[in-house]
Every structure is written in structure tokens, then in C-alpha cells.
Amino acid sequence: MQDLSWRQEVRADDIIAIRNLTANTRFFSTEEISVAVELVEEKLQKGDACSYQFLFLQDNQNVIAYSCYGLIPFTDQRFDLYWIAVDPKRQGLGIGQKVLAYSEELIKKQGGEQIYIETSSRPLYEPTRRFYIRNDYQQLTLLQDFYRTGDSKIIYGKKI
Amino acid sequence: MQDLSWRQEVRADDIIAIRNLTANTRFFSTEEISVAVELVEEKLQKGDACSYQFLFLQDNQNVIAYSCYGLIPFTDQRFDLYWIAVDPKRQGLGIGQKVLAYSEELIKKQGGEQIYIETSSRPLYEPTRRFYIRNDYQQLTLLQDFYRTGDSKIIYGKKI
Numbered sequence: 001m002q003d004l005s006w007r008q009e010v011r012a013d014d015i016i017a018i019r020n021l022t023a024n025t026r027f028f029s030t031e032e033i034s035v036a037v038e039l040v041e042e043k044l045q046k047g048d049a050c051s052y053q054f055l056f057l058q059d060n061q062n063v064i065a066y067s068c069y070g071l072i073p074f075t076d077q078r079f080d081l082y083w084i085a086v087d088p089k090r091q092g093l094g095i096g097q098k099v100l101a102y103s104e105e106l107i108k109k110q111g112g113e114q115i116y117i118e119t120s121s122r123p124l125y126e127p128t129r130r131f132y133i134r135n136d137y138q139q140l141t142l143l144q145d146f147y148r149t150g151d152s153k154i155i156y157g158k159k160i
Numbered sequence: 161m162q163d164l165s166w167r168q169e170v171r172a173d174d175i176i177a178i179r180n181l182t183a184n185t186r187f188f189s190t191e192e193i194s195v196a197v198e199l200v201e202e203k204l205q206k207g208d209a210c211s212y213q214f215l216f217l218q219d220n221q222n223v224i225a226y227s228c229y230g231l232i233p234f235t236d237q238r239f240d241l242y243w244i245a246v247d248p249k250r251q252g253l254g255i256g257q258k259v260l261a262y263s264e265e266l267i268k269k270q271g272g273e274q275i276y277i278e279t280s281s282r283p284l285y286e287p288t289r290r291f292y293i294r295n296d297y298q299q300l301t302l303l304q305d306f307y308r309t310g311d312s313k314i315i316y317g318k319k320i
Binding site for chain 2: 032073
């Protein structure tokens with residue numbers, strides 16, 4: 001990790017960085033990649049008026065992992081972790097865990113009490129689901145066929 | 161119903177109409193009213209590029225009920241009913257049921273297969289929950305303390 005640094009401010013070149021990073025993981029659909037990029041754009045435009053928050057981990061040149069999280073509207077200190085992604089060339093080194101742990105720390109610092117994460121039941125996301133469980137997220141519910149027939153939504157939660 | 165008419169296009173004066181309507185019901189918090197109004201504003205600005213859709217029921221002068229719904233991102237023909245409200249002076253006449261039924265028809269016409277509705281477990285919303293159950297929505301799950309301690313989120317679903 002010695003060549004890596006954290007950053008929370010969003011920069012204009014994150015638009016292309018997040019497009020590439022999310023595409024490279026092969027875990028996100030075209031629509032999901034578009035939305036991930038739109039959130040970066042919205043943050044750039046609106047600043048603090050935008051409830052999405054970002055955490056980037058980068059080496060000297062590139063963003064190698066990031067998360068996007070935010071206070072859930074109408075809730076008292078409940079946060080959603082919307083996106084987390086690690087460059088596939090850097091996976092298997094515990095970087096996802098570090099990004100998740102630091103995201104949790106940043107959420108807790110601003111008063112967050114509970115984090116929710118949603119993911120799909122499809123086999124593709126089995127490593128994702130194992131990752132959340134390994135990091136003390138509990139499956140709270142499963143919404144059958146939520147995304148489409150045969151593709152349910154699983155909601156995880158963790159008190160922090 | 162003979163003096164009433166349906167409308168789906170959003171107009172500039174819906175901003176104030178929806179602010180008043182949602183406030184008058186006393187079912188929505190200040191934050192919820194703000195968001196309901198923001199969705200109207202976003203629709204006015206972005207048109208079809210905005211995924212929120214609206215249904216208004218009005219008499220000669222005023223909007224007396226409305227719904228706001230939309231395709232849930234990343235899903236195949238799953239829709240969320242985000243808002244439904246009836247002017248308290250017109251409640252108890254079956255108007256909410258008519259707005260819900262016509263919203264469902266409009267969703268089905270564009271290919272919608274499933275509708276989700278979320279609401280709070282608080283006693284204030286007992287009439288709301290009875291309303292959904294009476295209209296064939298099934299409780300799919302409850303997320304304990306989702307909004308805050310003692311205020312859970314209930315998710316209803318209906319296949320259409």
C-alpha cells in the first residue's frame with residue numbers, strides 16, 4: 001500500500017477513471033457503468049448539495065479502487081454503500097477490504113450508525129456476497145426476482 | 161368523478177400544487193415534501209430523460225390527487241410507486257384507489273410486470289398499509305429500524 005493514497009474530493013478526470021474501472025471489473029452492466037459515472041458527474045456539478053460521497057484509492061497515476069456511499073434520504077444516520085470496485089489487476093490483495101473499512105470509518109465519523117448494501121443473487125456475484133459476509137455484513141432480506149425472473153435482490157446490513 | 165380529469169404531463173404550476181397537496185395530507189415530513197417537489201421540478205427540466213412519471217387527478221382548478229412512479233433502474237419491468245397522495249378534503253371517496261388503479265394500468269401498458277411500494281411501520285401509516293393490502297399488495301419484507309430506531313421499512317409488491 002506504500003505507493004497508494006486516499007482521496008475523497010472528486011476530480012474531472014474521475015469520470016473517465018470510474019468508467020474504465022467499473023468496466024474493467026466485468027461485474028457491472030452497461031447501464032450500471034453509466035449510472036456510476038453519472039453519480040461522479042453529479043458530484044462534480046453539485047458538490048456538497050449532492051448526497052453521494054466518494055472514496056478513491058490511487059497509485060501515482062490511476063484510481064485503482066473506489067467506493068460511493070451516502071446518507072439514505074428520510075433516514076436517521078442510515079447509509080447506503082452504492083458502489084465499490086477494485087481494478088481487477090489489483091484484486092486479491094485485500095484492497096477491497098481496505099476501501100470498505102475506510103468507507104465505514106468515514107461514515108461513522110459523520111454519525112452513521114448503519115450501512116446497507118444491495119446486490120444480486122446471481123452466481124456472478126457470489127464473490128461479492130462472500131466479501132460482504134466476510135466483512136460482517138448480515139443478509140437482512142431477499143426480494144425474489146427483484147431485478148428480473150431468476151435474479152433476486154439481497155440486502156445486507158451492518159451496524160457500525 | 162364527473163368534474164374530475166386525468167393528466168400525465170407535468171406543468172409548472174404542479175410545483176406549488178404538489179407542495180400544497182403533500183403538506184395538506186399531514187402524512188409527509190418536510191424532507192419528504194421537498195423531495196416530492198424536487199421530482200416534479202426534475203421532470204419539468206428533463207422531460208422524458210427523467211425516469212419519474214406522474215399521474216394527476218384534478219377538478220376544474222386544482223390537483224386533488226397524484227401519483228409518481230417509475231421504472232426501477234437495473235430491473236426488467238419492475239416499477240416503484242414513489243408517491244401517492246389525495247387531498248384530505250377528498251379522502252374517503254375511493255379516489256386513492258382510482259389513482260392507484262390507473263397508475264397500475266399505465267405501468268402495465270408500458271410493459272410493467274411488478275410494482276413495489278415502500279412505507280413506514282409507524283402507527284401514522286396504518287391507514288396507508290391497509291390501503292395497499294386492500295389493493296392486493298403483499299408485504300414482502302420488513303427492514304427493522306430502517307428509517308430510525310422503532311421505525312421500520314415495509315416493502316410491498318404486486319404482480320400486474
